[in-house]
Amino acid sequence: MEPTTITLHSDYNLGAVDPRVFGGFMEHLGRCIYEGLFDPGKEGTDEDGFCVKPVEALKRLKMTAMRYPGGNFVSGYHWMDGVGPRDKRPTRRDMAWQSIETNHFGTDEYIALCRKMDWTPMITVNLGTGPPEEARNWVEYCNCPTGTAYADMRKLNGSKDPYDVALWCLGNEMDGPWQIGHVPADQYAIRAQQAAKMMQDTDQKIELVVCGSSNISIPTYMDWDRKVLEYLGDLSDYISLHRYVGNRDEDTPDFLAITNSIDQQIEDTAAVCRFVQAKRRSKKPVYLCFDEWNVWYREGGSGEGKFAPHLLEEVYNLEDALVVAGFLNSFIRHADVLKIANIAQIVNVIAPILTRGKDVLIQSIFYPLEMYARRREGLSLQPVISGPSYEGKTNGEVTVIDASAILNEDALNVFATNRSVNEHSELTIILSDRPISKLVDGDLLTGSSPKAANSYEQPNVVKSVPISGVTIEEGKALVTLPPMSVAAITFGL
Numbered sequence: 131m132e133p134t135t136i137t138l139h140s141d142y143n144l145g146a147v148d149p150r151v152f153g154g155f156m157e158h159l160g161r162c163i164y165e166g167l168f169d170p171g172k173e174g175t176d177e178d179g180f181c182v183k184p185v186e187a188l189k190r191l192k193m194t195a196m197r198y199p200g201g202n203f204v205s206g207y208h209w210m211d212g213v214g215p216r217d218k219r220p221t222r223r224d225m226a227w228q229s230i231e232t233n234h235f236g237t238d239e240y241i242a243l244c245r246k247m248d249w250t251p252m253i254t255v256n257l258g259t260g261p262p263e264e265a266r267n268w269v270e271y272c273n274c275p276t277g278t279a280y281a282d283m284r285k286l287n288g289s290k291d292p293y294d295v296a297l298w299c300l301g302n303e304m305d306g307p308w309q310i311g312h313v314p315a316d317q318y319a320i321r322a323q324q325a326a327k328m329m330q331d332t333d334q335k336i337e338l339v340v341c342g343s344s345n346i347s348i349p350t351y352m353d354w355d356r357k358v359l360e361y362l363g364d365l366s367d368y369i370s371l372h373r374y375v376g377n378r379d380e381d382t383p384d385f386l387a388i389t390n391s392i393d394q395q396i397e398d399t400a401a402v403c404r405f406v407q408a409k410r411r412s413k414k415p416v417y418l419c420f421d422e423w424n425v426w427y428r429e430g431g432s433g434e435g436k437f438a439p440h441l442l443e444e445v446y447n448l449e450d451a452l453v454v455a456g457f458l459n460s461f462i463r464h465a466d467v468l469k470i471a472n473i474a475q476i477v478n479v480i481a482p483i484l485t486r487g488k489d490v491l492i493q494s495i496f497y498p499l500e501m502y503a504r505r506r507e508g509l510s511l512q513p514v515i516s517g518p519s520y521e522g523k524t525n526g527e528v529t530v531i532d533a534s535a536i537l538n539e540d541a542l543n544v545f546a547t548n549r550s551v552n553e554h555s556e557l558t559i560i561l562s563d564r565p566i567s568k569l570v571d572g573d574l575l576t577g578s579s580p581k582a583a584n585s586y587e588q589p590n591v592v593k594s595v596p597i598s599g600v601t602i603e604e605g606k607a608l609v610t611l612p613p614m615s616v617a618a619i620t621f622g623l
Contacts, residue, residue, distance in 0.1 A: 153472040257322060384522040
């Protein structure tokens, strides 16, 4: 294969990479929470009921903003069901996933887990079946000093001090006919505006995420976003994007070219935000919040009226890990507009970690998340990639090498994926205005085939290892990438 050159320059940057781009998502779905994160009284849990091994594994990912409690679940969820003495909380049937919900995990347990993990709380309110005032009351419960009804309820439940939840999502996927309480854009906008006004009047410091288009194939794509943003005006700080992708046609090169479509979705949404800002003659930009994303196409199903059913427990392989790296590269390349992102989800349900009793399995997609999180601080640099390309059947032409870069003072972090199924790639990395002086460290993820995957019996089939094959010559870095690989490398300048 012909070599590839990645050219960078310190002045061609898109601003700081927001650490909240490395967030996660936990929903009352399947075994994400119960049996995954929270199982009080069971072996392998701590004094607060949290599952020790999954929690310890998640700490390696250094996640930031943690979205909760949904997802489709939230459109039928009433937060007061999940506070107070656990033995007094009602058991409900969740209509979204047809499962039984005990409500033993709720707001206070979620905040306790966020504090244990150093996560930024990010709560989604119910605008499907819940009135706007219910969302306002939740803000009071979480954020207001004692002396009023819902703040005093929080004190009674064990926390005198406010939780100071800064990020709030105004519903979930309200553009989707599958969503409980789905309405057209103009009607959702009225609900969202009413909730936003009361929520911000309760706590003026909070930031709000309004529902954008939930996928690119929905008929209202971008028209929904425009209508909602025009109506809410400056009440919204972010607009959400969701995206799940998969290799349904068993076409690995095309699947790996999905980055074209991810880039386009981000740029479409940013364009609508700019259009509405200009039309309204507003000085306030609306930024993007990619608060659900992942590979998901194999597992589905209904809970069939069960508690903590095995749902959406996707087994991930090497090509899935490369696509997850592609999402992260796209997020870094759009640091000027994209400020929050949450991989869906974190344990068992379309997740980097699976559990079976006391055992934890680290999946292939865990490793790019870990590799990037170690090197996420700094300015996003615009990469110019010169090298071989190919045409994906549905996703168009892409370079064989997909890349992003972050400059952190005297360190340059470069992330590169070799999408070739069978050829090594020789890569030259140039920072035009500063010489690269040394290799600090690097991680490489690859495997024997695109379908290689970890299992409980063979947990290390796909695993990151220290990188080799890197040299520095005349201020440039030379890297050899194996086929189907992801590299995350830190250079000294």
